[in-house]
Amino acid sequence: MIFDKKVWKKYFHGYTIYDCAIFREQGYCFLLVEEKDDRDTYPKTRAVTIITDHPIAAGSIPFAQTERFSFSAIACGTHPAEYVVVDSVSNVYSTGAKSKQFEAAIEDLISLKTPVGTMVTIRKVVRAAGKLYAVGSNRRLYRREGIEQWADLHSEGRGAPMPTDYTEAPHADWGRKMGFNDLSAFSDTDFYAAGGEGDLWRFDGTRWHPCPLPTQTQLETVCCAGDGKVYVSDLHGNVWAGREAHWEQVASSELAWGYQPVDAHWFQGRMYFGAQEGLYAISADKELVPLGEVDEHAPSSMVSGRIDISPDGRHMLTAGPYGACLYDGERWTRLFSAFDFR
Template identity: 45%
Template structure:
């Protein structure tokens, strides 16, 4: 395929930055959250939001905006309306629609984000579920995006996951109660997970807590095309089941900071991404395999780890600190790597 970047565009958009998150809206349309390379902490680094339409000529291919007011930012896309939306842990929001990229008022300035312990919600990630964008907060807070600078906390509609009785425990933390991820089979079958074994299912009317056989902090949840739900925890363990039936497939053997951050079901396989790269689950053998060891042309850890599935389910985008790959039904395509211009 024709190179996505030339040297001039790479120096303008990618030089000095690494990829932190990614999203795909269509086969030729991608969004990325970039973080400035720095010997200092993530806290002081600049964040850049970059979109690309690779079927456009080079001079019209990219859009970018750089700020120093975001930290630990995740990204999701929707198709109605078509936009990328990024939200950071402090509820700051950036949105990018065709021909328009802008910072928006933080969610915390638009609606009440106070939690039951008199604190304020911290956004764990932003996701697309059933075609809509949600920001997931700790203390089981879920915020649905309904327009530019418009969000609704599900509890205000009577559709939020209930909080525990605060009288039974003096203090709850984000390690006790979720959420960190959400996935769905449909509008009346949604799963959310996070906290210490905190798993919930929404049936279209109300949330039900799912008895889960572990108190490990949960990180990801994926409603797969085979009708199963896959959940990963802080140690990298993989669980499978539904509602009140769960079993552990893989023991957790990952160190802190290397747990899975994204999971996606694609072409009848569960892909799992983390700092060490991209993995695929062999459920029959109950083992995890590095994807570049079992799939021809697959990316290494430098170009993989974050995952997003296109809204039509036909393409899987993965990105790592220094590049990105795309998978379709025929296999992997290397999109770009910053090492091309190092």
């Protein structure tokens, strides 16, 4: 345990862990959402930063809280080192060694209005090729340049192209049909972005190229993996792998809604898929299965699911609703669990 019951009760009790990010073996940030039945107001969202190479006590942990955020995501930036939270309507919170603040929303800095009059929904914030990006509907990507500084790739002339009938059919559900939900990169000239109904694209640093993925299901995650392949998962947990124009299904699944992968990362020779409750991996039978079926030491779904990899590639942080674990490729270390404090 990295802290005691007093710390748990002060910062975590009454909240569910919704997402996580890691900067180093001893430093991470957890995104918490208040457990509540009242639907008249948004539940509180709380970002809690943990540094384990310093004494941890109640009152000593940096955290921030708001009732304005909904469906948030968190990622760790490196230049500068910071944790950045972005919610679905582009509200932003950032925390680093030199500053901590609720920033102006992205939509207050640059327009998130699409040519057909709708607003972009932010689905995720990710680190790709050393930069942080807010990933949005209608094939939008926003690159973070600094505090209250975001660049729209479309405004730079580097955005993914839109369908030829995009403005001719303004009432079409483009937010559902098109990406993006996730982004991954081998380098700054080799990006892959996925979402929508089989909507997968590759960016070569200058131009975007559609990838003919053999499915029209809703895509959830994409990962540029260490084996040189790109892995893409859909709403039900089916997985395809390949590059550019060549793809094959490498795992099948029938996960229920709510259990679908929301994170996908390559770590120490294996693809890991994370849902809100639990980790998954590809079995020898080409099925997406709970990680415990291929790793007997895998943590329970209560303390695993959301995934992030440290920038140095040496540690994987995973968090479930009630706790978190750290993995170095050989050993799983449980950092904390609510069930140890009850």
